[in-house]
Amino acid sequence: MLTYTPPHEQDLPPATEKPWLLLLLCLAWLLPGLLGLEPLKPDEPIVADIVRHFIDGHPLSLPMLAGEAWVERAPLFYWVATGFAWLGQWLGLSLHEGARLATGCFMALALWGTGMTARELIGRRHGRSAVLILIGCAGLLLPGHALTTDVAVLAGWCWGGYALALAPRRPYPAAAILGAALATCGLAGSLAEPAMLLLLALLLPLFRAWRFPRYGIVLLIALAIALPLVAAWPMALSHASTAAYGQWLDHYALGFFGGFAQVQLGHPFGYYLRLLPWFAWPAWFLAAATLWMQRERLMQPRFQLPLVAAALALLCLLLSNSGRAGYALLLLPPLAWIGAVGLDVLRRGASAFVNWFGVMTFGLLALFLWGCWLAMHFGLPMRLSGRIQELAPSFSPTFSILALLLCLGFTLAWLWAVSRRRPVGRQAVTNWAAGITLCWGLAVLIAGNWVNARTSYRDFARTIAPSLPKTGCIASENLQASQRAILHYYLGLSTLRREVHPNPACDWLLRQGGSEALNPPPGWQLVWQGSRPGDRKERFYLYRQDAP
Structure with missing residues (x-):
């Protein structure tokens, strides 16, 4: 095998792959996830x-x-x-x-x-x-x-x-x-x-x-x-x-x-x-x-x-x-x-390893995602259903015929792809690409709304909005760039960062802390505290300065 000389292009056998199948696979990999997910x-x-x-x-x-x-x-x-x-x-x-x-x-x-x-x-x-x-x-x-x-x-x-x-x-x-x-x-x-x-x-x-x-x-x-x-x-x-x-x-x-x-x-x-x-x-x-x-x-x-x-x-x-x-x-x-x-x-052993590893990995992951779908909509298995709800308490599943049909389409297309006969090297990479496309499509269609409920800041922005002042400036402390962007994107809120402006003349202060509760700074009164649903690592605190 190590002394094998690849054939010249004119000696290659006629191609059996169809270009439209590659285009379809690329679209199936590319399109899921572009729509329907929060930032x-x-x-x-x-x-x-x-x-x-x-x-x-x-x-x-x-x-x-x-x-x-x-x-x-x-x-x-x-x-x-x-x-x-x-x-x-x-x-x-x-x-x-x-x-x-x-x-x-x-x-x-x-x-x-x-x-x-x-x-x-x-x-x-x-x-x-x-x-x-x-x-x-x-x-x-x-x-x-x-x-x-x-x-x-x-x-x-x-x-x-x-x-x-x-x-x-x-x-x-x-x-x-x-x-x-x-x-x-x-x-x-x-x-x-x-x-x-x-x-x-x-x-x-x-x-x-x-x-x-x-x-x-x-x-x-x-x-x-x-x-x-x-x-x-x-x-x-x-x-x-x-x-x-x-x-x-x-x-x-x-x-x-x-x-x-x-x-x-x-x-x-x-x-x-x-x-x-x-x-x-x-x-x-x-x-x-x-x-x-x-x-x-x-x-x-x-x-x-x-x-x-x-x-x-x-x-x-x-x-x-x-x-x-x-x-x-x-x-x-x-x-x-x-x-x-x-x-x-490519040597048959290496190709077989990539092919076997891909089929087993993505096949098992697809089974798990289908199990999540059953747990979300039918509560079975109960332990998985409870865990899903625990991680995203605000999640409420909605049944969609279109999403179910698309999931079935992804699964059947993958089963057809892995059953086709091709040269071992091409079969390995095709099955791997088809497997990762299958699991990505299933993850977006099955768990997309759950991911939104667990990771999106939209509900957090709606919760804090009534407590924010209508006028005046708000100082902030320990807010990451993505968090400041989220507040401005959803609420139009811009804060004066204490890291840049050490002593802003603001009567309001928004702080971010970790899992341990933060005590109000001297001279400030806690007005609101909260976090994203199911998030234990980020917690936000809104303070108002005590009147002199």
Whole structure:
């Protein structure tokens, strides 16, 4: 097996996979979760509040969260989400549901770019393999359906990979695509992401496939397209708010590494080493198996681009100052490209392990989700039903024929998928992708309302609203950014943070504490206290200052 030479593309047997089945699987993975869920911490409340700020007619150059500038990430995703939210209002969608359609748009672009890169690097039939490996990654599931700027950066990174793979064959279209990809990374993330993509492009001429006369022209055209676009927002921000521009430049401009005031390296030790084994599964396992089996062919162009891309992404993760899971998304496409190379020649034992592990894991998880459905609607088994109600006391199940039919459709489609006969490598990744799609669809359809009841701040906002003053300012203490965003999103409430304004002249104070009760500060009277239903870690206290 180790001396096996893959057949040339013209010698491959006719493809048995149907493109429409791949498209259907991608849609089944992508669509559940975009609608019907309330904003979830940590990113979604922040993005939803920024989108509301833009829809209210404020300048697009200055993102604001609860009355304060928010410049941790560049605003391209916020702009696109605002457009979708505006269109969604005409369809009767809530603001955050409409904005979440931008996530679906960027994720579709990321999957498309991943498939195009694999097809260009490896050959026909391998694009779908890379897409299946990518959507099977456990770490992509939640950010791939959430309001987060990371998916826009991921889309730019994937299309940047395609541009570099295309450059030896069609340099001028590749230059335009590379320029757009660089601009997307810079306008959706920070300066670090386009710099990493540009560094990848500069390293590739170390290999013969990218040492052709017009490669320099490709880079010049790409930079001519990207640099004015990337520079446009910081310039607009500096005109809109000098303070916000200084904050971005000093603390956030370099993304992974902080800002220019002080480049910061090093995150909590071992964070990504603990994250990646499950986050990038099964992509890292398939990539590792491919590299071992094809270790004598690693100097082929189909390995060179993804290996350099993966090395750069991993190096940035290990050196970065931020322990943020969203940054690890950039490692997934290169691993998928490498894994796709060896999928058809993967050893039967490795393929059987991935296939068996996926079928058993997702089959059992699907059975558990169906058990949750029975417990929610029929109270059986009683112990599970009681636990579900205990974790979300405000949850009230509603029976939906449409949701039941969709759940049955997901289950039957998965049973059909795992029973089909295909080459063992492709069968393994197809069954894995189908399994993760099945469980995600069942989780959203069965437990979506339960998740809203347990994690949403909407009921909390309705509970505290009658106790808030009609006029005057409210100080706050120990509120996270997502909590301030939630209060502003649902109630229009902006507070003066004591962390920024040590002695605000406010007669009201909102504090957040943990499981242990907080005593009123001297001179303050407790007016209200509460938390989200079933939440024992966060409790909020509203105080009014005693009259002198």
